[in-house]
Structures are given as structure tokens and as C-alpha cells.
Amino acid sequence: MFLDDLELRNPKLIEYSFKMHQSGKINPNTYILDLDTILNNSKELITEAKKYDIEPYFMSKQLGRNPLVCKKLMGLGFKGAVVVDFQEAKIMIDNNIPIAHIGNLVQIPDGMLKKVISYGVGMITIFSLEKARKIDEIARQLGITQNICLKFYNKKDFLYDGQKSGFLLEDLEYVLAEILKLKNLKIDSLTAFPCYLYEQKSDKVLPTANLKTMQSAQKRIHKLFNFEPRLNVPSCNQANLMYQVSLQGGSSVEPGSSLMGMTPDNVNHTSREIAAMVYVTEVSHNFQEHAFCYGGGSYFRGKIDKALVGTDKDASRKISVIKPAPQNIDYHIELSEQSEVGKTVLMAFRTQVFVTRSEVAVISGLQQDKPKIEGFYTSGGQFISEKSWADL
Template identity: 45%
Template sequence: MFLELTKRRNPKLIEAASQLHKQGLILPDTYVLDLDMITHNAKVMKEKADKYKLELFYMTKQFGRNPLVSRKIVEAGISHAVVVDFKEALIMMEHNLPIGNVGHLVQVPKNMLERIIAYGPKFITVFSNEMLNNINTVAQKLNKVQQVLIKVVEPTDEIYEGQFGGYHLEDLEELIAIAKKLDNIKIAGITSFPCFLFDGEKELKPTNNVKTINTARNIFKKHGIEVQELNIPSATCCTTIPLIKGIQGTQGEPGHALTGTTPLHAKLDLEELPSMVYVSEISHSLDGHSYFYGGGYYRRGHLENILVIDKDENYSKDTVAPFGNESIDYYLESNKVHPVGSTVIAAFRTQVFVTRSDVAVVSGISSGTPKLEGIYNSLGNLIRR
């Protein structure tokens, strides 16, 4: 999906990744992150967000919850993370990285609430009255007032399977009545997901979720609650920041844009540059096809093309045979035969945290002096420096 883009806009990343593999410094099934380029992407988004007076929370699940990369993003100016689940929150907390929003896609388990609230996230996203009451109880114990974002959802909204949760508009009056009796929570804003979807050509368009957010805001206003935040996530990048502001959003959550790999980046040359490739190795051949080591396959990743580099630095392009979702990606199949041991480079849409891949963080690529800063597992734990 992003291989040609990476060859054209960040060829040194491909060269560095290939050399690290040939030198035995990284194994097959490794994502290589260009630390300097990710930092660049974070800076340009922060500058654009500041221009539009928009707050950004960075998301790390796409590149494996990596704490080293997260620290660099914070240094670039995006100070707080949005964590997709409570396990990602633990990684951020372990490394003393500030959390902006927790609970949006996965609610915080009851027995973790005290630890999370004590750590001090800016916002906790809430799906239910039970969660609201639990947060209030814990915040009262800790002598805090916790800001919450209310997730809203209607049957006409876009929702991905496995992500159902939130308040219907007809339930908000009951929520408001309960919230007004709670002294240790503050309804600070409203959210939903996804708020933008790519049209497959050149545009990201608002979903019906945005209409639901705006209707919810009016309901809160009618009952005397002026929400300050409209959290508008999905495909946040320099291009969508003005769109978020245009629908009165106050917060965005860049994830794929940090590595220059939103669907829009596959079609247009945007301000964010490609910063991640997948590295594997030809294991064997059979019946006119070669097979390379898997482990990092993501079923929505649109993995179609690979670049194969043999020991003599000969480059050849190939395509990947379709792979069924019912199987485990022990190997992936190329449509041509290649020398065993050759390096395989791919670039596609990722969710590294759901793979069994390694993540190699490399600095100095753009200056021609690549340095392997560390190798991590897909959940952000250091394997070796």
C-alpha cells in the first residue's frame, strides 16, 4: 500500500532496513521505525494544530506502543497520549508519559480505576452510568475531580465490529440527571469514532457520527452543561486538522499520520512522510513461489507488494498472494521465486500491537548514519538495545 510511496519519499529507510537485516541486527518479522522522520511528522502536525488552536493526543498502538518513540513525540510538542486500552495505559505509566485520554475504545476495568485516576489522565471516556459512578467513587476517594468525555452512538453511525459502546441520544437526559448529583466528575466533552472516513479517492469525509456529536452537545446545552471539548478522532493529520476545526472540534488523535500511513497518504503527497517498513526474509520456495516469514500480517493492511533484495543488492518487485483471515501467517507467499535468504521489504497499513512482530527503532537514517536505538516487542517492551 505504501511501498512505492516510501521508495520515492524516504528511500534511505528502505536501504537502512535492508542493511540491518543483512548484518543480522534485526530478524525477519520486524517493523523498522524511522525515529527522526516520525519526530518530523509530529512537529509539523503540532505546528498545524497550534495554528488552528487544536489539541492533539498521539496514539501508539499502530507502531507497537513504543515508549522510546512516544518520548520523542512528546519532545516534538504533542505532550499527551491517547491510549486505546488499559494495557497501553500501563506502558505509558511505566515510562512516565502523560495520558490525555483513556477509555475511548476500551473502558478502564473497575479494579484499575484507582491506579489510572491517581496517575492523572486529562480525560476518561465513559460508555455507561455504571462507569460514571465508579469514576466518581474513586475520584472522591482520591480527592480529585475527574474530567470525562461522553461517547455517543446512534444506529445510523459508523461503528467497527468489536467497538460497540456508548450512549444513545435518548439516554443522555438520564445520564445528565445522574451526573448532576456527582461531585467528583465533570462532563468536559463528547466523542465518537470514526468521525472521518476516506472516500477511496482523495478526500476524508465526515461521518454521521459528527452529526450525533453535535446533537448531543445541544442536548447537554439545553440542560445547562456547556461541553468544552469535541474529540474528533480518525485519520488525524495536517490535512484533516482544518476539517476538525471546521466542524468545531477541539481535539484530534494522530496515529497513522505519525508514520505517514493514513489512507490519504497512499493517494497524495502530504506533509507527513513515510516512516515505517516491514522486514522479512525469503525462507524457501515451492511450486514456482517463494515464501517469506510472517508474523506481522494485518488483515486490513492492504499488503500487496514487496521489494526483494538479494545478497548482491539486486532489487526485484513482486506481489503477495492473497491470504485468508482463517489462517495463521506463519509464511506469506510471493508470486515469483527468489533466492533463499533474500531481504523482503513491505510497507502497508499496520496495527503492530495485534501482531507478534519485533519493532526496531532507528535514528540517523536521513543523515546517512543509521543507529539502531533498540528492539522492542509489539507491546512496547524492550527486548534489547
């Protein structure tokens, strides 16, 4: 999906990936992160967000919750990380990385609430009164006021399977009245997901019905309760979107894929952010008329379409990828043609590294022609080694 953008705007990452795999320094089923370009992309977004008084929080799940990258992002001026589930919270806490927002997609389990809240969290999204009461109780024990974020939905909103949650908009008055009884909670923001989606036909990122529901909730709260929560507007957050976010009242954004230059509009090279990640694997064998490469890193919504196959950039050729079936384990990824066993295979697609079985290699200095492997990590952010497996 993003291979063309890599070739056009980040050829050094392609050249480096071929070299490192062929030399045995990078294993198959490894995502390489170009730290230089990730930081440049992030600076673009932060600059644009600050122009419109929008607060950016970074997402790390797409790049494997990598603590090294997260710490570098904090150095640019991000307020903290967006944590989508309690496993990610543990990674951030273990590495002393500030948490700006938690709970939008997955609530904090009761047994972990005290640990997370006592660590310090910018705001916690809730979508049940039971959870609100438990958070209030713990905040009272700790002697703090905890900022919370509420999620409302309308029956016509677009919600992904496995992510359905929120208070029904028509119940807003009752929900607010109950939460306002909880004296150790402060309603800071409203949120929804997704607030923006890319439309291929127009090649534009457009607001969803979810965003309109959130704006309606904000207006009703102001009318009924005389205060106005901020709007947290995640999904497709990138530099080019910040002006639109400002016009629609957004106060905070949560870039993730854009930091790696992997938002859908990058297919047409219209995003300011440049592709900064590549998936490296290797031809395992041929079966009938097709080559099969080592898998483990595919993502069923990734829109994998083609791969560069060869021993270096100049000697490589593009081969179509047969999209892995979501109902099967991706032990291998199938190519549309045969190829020589052992050749490097490079792909770039819209991924979520944290749900894969891949390793992650973080590379600094690539854009200054001084590449250095900073370390190898699991897809969930656990440090493995500073050296490649071949050098241990």
C-alpha cells in the same frame, strides 16, 4: 500499500533496511521505525493543529506502544498519549508517560481504576453509568475531580465490530442528569469513533455520521444543561485535516498512523507526512510456484499488496503479495512468484503493530546519514535490547 511512497520520499529507509537485514543486524518479522521522519511528521501535524487551536494527543498502538518514541513525541509538545486499553495504560505508567485520554475504545477494568486515576489522566471516556459511578467513587476517595468524555451514538452511525459502545443519543437527557449528580466528575468532552474516514473515490478524508451525532449531542447539552463540552474527533487525523476539523468544531485530535506517514491518502503521496516505517522479513522457502516469507507482522486490514525482494535496493524487484487470510495464523506471507531463499523482503502497509508478533527496531539519525539502532522492543512496547539478537 505505502511502498511507492517509501521509494519516492524515503529511499534511505529502504536502503538501510536491506543492508541491516542482509548483515544479520535485523531479524525477519521486524518493523523498523525511522525516528527522524516520525518526529518530522509530528512537527507538521502539531504546527497545523496549533494554528487552529486544536489540541493533539498522540496514539502509540500503531507503532507498538513504543516508549522511546513516546518520550520523543512528548518532547515536541504533545500533551500526552491516547491509551486504547489497560495493557497500554500499564506501558505508559511504567515509563512515566503522561496519559491524555483513555477509554474511547476499551474501558478501564474496575480493578485497575484506582491505579490509573491516581497516576493522573487528562480525561476518561465512559459509556456506561456503572463505570461513571465507580470513577466518581474513586475520584472522591482521592480528593480529585476527574475529567470525563462521553460517547453517544445514533442508530445509523458507523461502528466497527468489536468496538460497539456508547450511550444512545435519544437517552442524552437522562444520561446527563445522572452523571451531573456525580460531584467528582466533570464532563470535558464528547467523542466518537471513527469521526473521519478516507474515501478512495474522491481521494478525500470525509466526516462520518458519527461526527454529526456528536455535534447534535453537543447542541442538545448546551440547550438543556447550559454548557458545551469540547469535541474529541479521532480517526484519519493528519496535518491536512486540521482546517476541516476546525470548521467542524473539533477541539482535540488523536494522530497515530499519520505520524508514520501511513494514512490511506499516502498511496497517492498527497499527505504531508512521509512514510516512516517498513516491515522487514525474509524468504523462507518456495512451494510450487510461490515464495513464502516469514510472517508474524501482517494485519488483516493492512491492504498488503506488494513487496520489494532482493539483497539491496538497486538489485531488488517488486513482487505481488497474496493477502494473508484473516482466519489463518500468518506463519508465512505468500508472494506471487518464487524467489531465492534468504533474500530480504520489505513491505509497507497500514498496520497496527500492537496486535502482531513482531519485533520493533527504532532507528535514529537515518536522515542525517548517521543511523543508529536505539533499541529493540516487543510489539507491545517492552524493551528487549540495545543490540540485535545476532550481536548478543
